[in-house]
Amino acid sequence: MANNAKAIAAAEKKVSNKIGLSREDKIMYTVVNIIVCLLLLIIIYPVIFVVSSSFSSGNAVSSGRVLLWPVEPSVVGYDIVFHYRTVWSGFANTIFYTVVGTAWNLFMTTLAAYPLSRRNFQGRGIYMTLFTITMFFSGGVIPHYLLMVKLGLTNSRWALVIPGAINVHNMIIMRTFFRNSIPGELQEAAMLDGCSDIRYLLQIVLPLSKAVMSVLLLYYAVGHWNAYYGALLYLRDEMKFPLQLILRTILIASTSTDLTQIESSSAQEAAKSAGEAMRYALIVVSTAPILVVYPWIQKYFEKGVMIGSVKG
Amino acid sequence: MKNTQAPQEVVVTGTATPAPRKSPFVRKFQRDWQLHLLMLLPLIWLLIFKYYPMYGAQIAFRNYRARAGIWGSEWVGLKWFKRFWTSPDFAKILLNTIILAAYSLFITFPLPIIFALMLNVVRNEKFKKFTQTMTYIPHFISVVVLVAILNQVLSPVNGLYGSIYRLFGGEGYPTDIRSSASAFRHLYVWSAVWQQLGWNSIIYLASLSSVSNDLHEAAQLDGASRWKRVIHVDLPTIIPTLGIMLILRCGHILSIGFEKVFLMQNSLNLTKSEVISTYVYKKGLQDTNGFSFGTAVDLFNSIVNCILLLTVNWISKKASKDEVSLF
Numbered sequence: 001m002a003n004n005a006k007a008i009a010a011a012e013k014k015v016s017n018k019i020g021l022s023r024e025d026k027i028m029y030t031v032v033n034i035i036v037c038l039l040l041l042i043i044i045y046p047v048i049f050v051v052s053s054s055f056s057s058g059n060a061v062s063s064g065r066v067l068l069w070p071v072e073p074s075v076v077g078y079d080i081v082f083h084y085r086t087v088w089s090g091f092a093n094t095i096f097y098t099v100v101g102t103a104w105n106l107f108m109t110t111l112a113a114y115p116l117s118r119r120n121f122q123g124r125g126i127y128m129t130l131f132t133i134t135m136f137f138s139g140g141v142i143p144h145y146l147l148m149v150k151l152g153l154t155n156s157r158w159a160l161v162i163p164g165a166i167n168v169h170n171m172i173i174m175r176t177f178f179r180n181s182i183p184g185e186l187q188e189a190a191m192l193d194g195c196s197d198i199r200y201l202l203q204i205v206l207p208l209s210k211a212v213m214s215v216l217l218l219y220y221a222v223g224h225w226n227a228y229y230g231a232l233l234y235l236r237d238e239m240k241f242p243l244q245l246i247l248r249t250i251l252i253a254s255t256s257t258d259l260t261q262i263e264s265s266s267a268q269e270a271a272k273s274a275g276e277a278m279r280y281a282l283i284v285v286s287t288a289p290i291l292v293v294y295p296w297i298q299k300y301f302e303k304g305v306m307i308g309s310v311k312g
Numbered sequence: 313m314k315n316t317q318a319p320q321e322v323v324v325t326g327t328a329t330p331a332p333r334k335s336p337f338v339r340k341f342q343r344d345w346q347l348h349l350l351m352l353l354p355l356i357w358l359l360i361f362k363y364y365p366m367y368g369a370q371i372a373f374r375n376y377r378a379r380a381g382i383w384g385s386e387w388v389g390l391k392w393f394k395r396f397w398t399s400p401d402f403a404k405i406l407l408n409t410i411i412l413a414a415y416s417l418f419i420t421f422p423l424p425i426i427f428a429l430m431l432n433v434v435r436n437e438k439f440k441k442f443t444q445t446m447t448y449i450p451h452f453i454s455v456v457v458l459v460a461i462l463n464q465v466l467s468p469v470n471g472l473y474g475s476i477y478r479l480f481g482g483e484g485y486p487t488d489i490r491s492s493a494s495a496f497r498h499l500y501v502w503s504a505v506w507q508q509l510g511w512n513s514i515i516y517l518a519s520l521s522s523v524s525n526d527l528h529e530a531a532q533l534d535g536a537s538r539w540k541r542v543i544h545v546d547l548p549t550i551i552p553t554l555g556i557m558l559i560l561r562c563g564h565i566l567s568i569g570f571e572k573v574f575l576m577q578n579s580l581n582l583t584k585s586e587v588i589s590t591y592v593y594k595k596g597l598q599d600t601n602g603f604s605f606g607t608a609v610d611l612f613n614s615i616v617n618c619i620l621l622l623t624v625n626w627i628s629k630k631a632s633k634d635e636v637s638l639f
Binding site for chain 1: 340344346348350351360367368369433434439443450452453455459463470475478506508570571592595596597606610617
């Protein structure tokens with residue numbers, strides 16, 4: 001991507017040395033740069049606003065004085081957040097679901113992707129068809145729910161881990177990687193030396209697949225971190241709730257800022273405005289883990305989209 | 313020399329009791345048994361968690377009672393489907409789903425393409441990289457947090473929306489657009505644009521990077537402006553990718569995701585925000601006797617989706633002479 005724009009620029013320079021950058025082109029570049037700048041601002045601004053609000057005093061937030069930077073800097077919001085018992089349990093649960101769930105995802109996805117990457121694997125077409133059908137058709141949420149009841153998985157932590165083992169789209173990404181990025185000669189040579197399929201997978205394919213593994217690890221992990229639907233359907237016990245469901249209860253199910261509640265005593269007013277800062281703090285706290293690792297993993301995400309876009 | 317030319321015959325005549333000839337199936341299985349073994353666990357998972365629910369979907373044609381089970385419940389044919397088609401909610405919900413999906417598609421599909429084309433024009437590498445990094449961030453925010461941010465920022469009392477309203481001289485508080493039925497669709501679609509604009513442009517930027525520089529140089533020597541080159545060089549490059557993405561999106565036009573709509577719903581915007589998936593959840597799972605009815609509605613949705621996908625794919629296959637197709 002980067003090389004391309006550079007190369008175009010270089011080519012343009014070469015040409016424009018001869019004929020010069022036309023006025024039309026100058027306008028084009030200026031207009032595009034301005035629009036991109038504006039879009040950038042529109043997209044970043046809410047993020048900055050949320051972070052600033054979380055570090056402002058409750059009073060400043062609820063009176064709407066925060067516009068860009070923190071006003072009356074304070075960590076009162078964070079203080080309240082960390083006194084919520086369910087926030088802590090939510091964090092612990094989410095970490096459990098993310099770690100165990102992602103490990104299970106990668107294990108199962110590899111098991112399916114590797115045989116399917118082998119072009120002469122007997123029955124490959126049938127297996128692949130079985131997977132593909134599920135991308136476009138499903139039994140629906142209620143039969144799935146009844147199945148979970150039957151298996152005794154309702155109100156169990158495993159309900160959020162086991163059923164989502166393989167995302168077919170991710171499996172295809174991995175299969176395509178195995179097929180295109182690991183030279184077939186390697187397999188022929190290994191097989192001639194009497195290496196079995198399973199040993200070949202473990203000792204040769206996996207060590208060469210760090211790129212695709214990290215991409216899928218991130219895809220799956222972000223998915224688990226942000227999920228709430230499964231928990232909403234299958235969990236009853238609050239101590240098993242992931243963070244997102246706790247967030248929903250605190251942030252969305254109880255919107256306490258209705259117009260009808262404006263007139264209230266000053267004590268309530270103070271509690272409520274601290275609550276406003278707390279809401280922003282909660283938003284930041286729950287998203288921070290992803291945003292903190294984000295700069296380091298960004299290149300992998302892009303790589304994943306590109307591996308995935310190769311039709312296999 | 314003779315032996316190497318016909319080794320098989322030599323082996324066969326050489327053995328006292330010729331081994332029984334194995335069918336190609338058995339030979340292949342003996343060769344691939346380890347691969348089948350690897351596949352075993354995913355296959356079991358697939359059958360239990362994906363195919364068993366499809367089999368269970370037949371309760372849409374039965375009067376499901378938990379004690380009787382799937383097979384024991386009596387067969388009622390299309391009763392539930394008819395009930396859905398004739399219910400007063402049917403037209404409203406179907407229309408809500410279609411309008412929301414179509415509005416979503418028309419806005420969130422082309423914008424990332426335009427954004428990618430623009431970013432591709434930007435010549436300052438650092439600025440371009442920075443823009444990409446920043447615009448990908450919202451993608452990683454969960455739906456719960458996204459809707460929470462919407463609720464906070466749009467609060468007429470202490471949100472940004474109220475502040476800006478007063479900043480520009482508004483008196484008191486503006487109307488609460490979070491609980492306004494007419495604003496629901498706009499909020500739904502434009503918050504998605506905010507969240508996915510950068511991320512969805514990655515795939516187009518990737519295919520734009522494959523444009524040959526010679527093409528640009530040649531066009532420029534022929535006097536083509538940058539604008540002309542966007543239209544005649546850059547755009548044609550991403551058409552195949554665009555086609556595939558469009559088919560996929562059209563195929564899912566009725567499967568408006570449950571998660572975001574459900575979170576954005578409140579009693580005041582329900583007339584516009586009730587879609588098939590949230591209706592299935594309410595009628596099927598929150599109602600004790602709604603399993604069969606909910607499944608029927610869901611199945612109806614699934615089948616319409618499948619037909620749409622196949623139709624769009626078929627049209628595109630014809631139109632592009634087999635170039636742009638999923639299968």
